[in-house]
Amino acid sequence: MKTTPTTFQTAFEEDVYKGLTSFPKYLLSKYIYDQKGDKLFQQIMAMPEYYLTNCELNILKHHKAAIAEIINTKGGFDLIELGAGDGKKTKILLQHLVDKKYDFNYLPIDISQHVLEELENSLKNEIPEVNVKIQQGTYFKTLENLAGYSNRRKVILFLGSNIGNLLHENAIEFLRNIQHAMHQDDKLFMGFDQKKDPQNILDAYNDKTGITEAFNKNLLARINKELDADFNLDNFKHWEAYDPESGTAKSYLVSKAHQKVTIKKLELEVNFDAWESIHTEISQKYDDAVVEWLAKEAGLEIETSFQDQENWYKNYIFRKKN
Numbered sequence: 001m002k003t004t005p006t007t008f009q010t011a012f013e014e015d016v017y018k019g020l021t022s023f024p025k026y027l028l029s030k031y032i033y034d035q036k037g038d039k040l041f042q043q044i045m046a047m048p049e050y051y052l053t054n055c056e057l058n059i060l061k062h063h064k065a066a067i068a069e070i071i072n073t074k075g076g077f078d079l080i081e082l083g084a085g086d087g088k089k090t091k092i093l094l095q096h097l098v099d100k101k102y103d104f105n106y107l108p109i110d111i112s113q114h115v116l117e118e119l120e121n122s123l124k125n126e127i128p129e130v131n132v133k134i135q136q137g138t139y140f141k142t143l144e145n146l147a148g149y150s151n152r153r154k155v156i157l158f159l160g161s162n163i164g165n166l167l168h169e170n171a172i173e174f175l176r177n178i179q180h181a182m183h184q185d186d187k188l189f190m191g192f193d194q195k196k197d198p199q200n201i202l203d204a205y206n207d208k209t210g211i212t213e214a215f216n217k218n219l220l221a222r223i224n225k226e227l228d229a230d231f232n233l234d235n236f237k238h239w240e241a242y243d244p245e246s247g248t249a250k251s252y253l254v255s256k257a258h259q260k261v262t263i264k265k266l267e268l269e270v271n272f273d274a275w276e277s278i279h280t281e282i283s284q285k286y287d288d289a290v291v292e293w294l295a296k297e298a299g300l301e302i303e304t305s306f307q308d309q310e311n312w313y314k315n316y317i318f319r320k321k322n
Contacts, residue, residue: 013266016223019278020263020270026279027219029165029251034222040215042086047211049203052161055313056089056191063306064096070304070317071155071187076103078150081157082139084108087119089159091127098129107149109135109142143181154186161193161313164284168294171284175298179320188300188318192286196312198244201285205249206240213238216251216280228264235259239277247290251281291316 008014012031019026033041045053060067071077079097081090087108097104106123110116116134123130135142146154156178163171178188205212216238220231236253243249255272262269288305291314295302300318307314 016227017266017268024277024279029281031222032215032219037215037218040211040218043211044215047207049207051204051312052193055308056159058308059306059315060089060092064093068096068100072102073153075152077153077155078105078107079155080107080146082109083162084110084119094127094130098127106130106132107135109139111138140177147181156188158190161191164193165282171294172297175294175300179299182320184320189315191315192291193313195247195285195287198242201242201249202240205251216253219280227266230262247285249283250279252277252279
């Protein structure tokens with residue numbers, strides 16, 4: 001039995017309720033990223049199977065001079081990064097820009113003030129010449145505020161193929177929001193994971209050591225902790241599927257048996273049939289034609305792109321369409 005709460009105290013409560021009372025069931029992947037989830041994702045990025053990090057590092061190491069030449073402009077520029085994290089990859093580009101004495105400010109945007117302060121402190125130690133101005137807040141609200149920040153050209157960075165967490169319709173909306181914050185001479189530098197051997201993709205999201213499984217199950221652990229639920233994590237199996245036609249990788253948690261879960265804070269009982277699934281994540285893969293289509297729908301056009309040595313990953317530079 002379940003009764004709809006009259007009010008929800010948080011967006012997390014509301015989204016969990018909606019997801020687990022839908023058919024088919026789902027949970028939003030953004031809620032994996034609490035303190036434990038962040039640590040697990042750092043472990044995922046260090047896995048040999050998780051090729052995305054090394055591919056983008058490869059691109060930045062081998063093409064930093066060409067990238068810097070394209071984004072540099074007379075009068076200087078503001079380098080604005082969406083979701084900078086620890087800045088490991090960005091620091092390659094920042095160091096090159098400093099070495100070449102380019103005139104720029106670095107403005108990392110993140111929802112977490114703690115993450116931003118850690119990044120700022122690490123830059124003071126590693127590349128003290130960088131003029132960093134942290135920006136706490138949501139991407140688009142902060143971009144809106146930065147639209148009038150200065151008259152200098154903006155270069156917006158969005159690394160890690162995080163756009164792959166969005167279905168195409170949502171990705172177009174995301175790109176359109178960025179486009180609205182751009183002036184005519186601004187640039188957008190963004191990573192897109194490419195279509196490749198399906199086995200390589202499956203291995204990246206279903207490692208044998210079980211880190212990705214623990215990462216996805218952290219959703220259930222967080223619901224247990226914050227919403228007073230009784231999910232038995234061992235009763236769920238992590239499953240990855242990839243459709244090479246659409247380029248869509250999906251992650252699921254699959255119930256191993258018929259079971260009932262109680263979420264006390266939501267006054268909710270959730271029944272699972274044996275082998276019923278909860279969809280937790282999407283990771284979209286792309287080719288040039290799809291990226292070009294997404295850009296066109298959002299009012300952008302591809303200026304150029306850079307790829308790693310295996311052609312598994314690409315960073316595209318976009319500009320506003322005339």
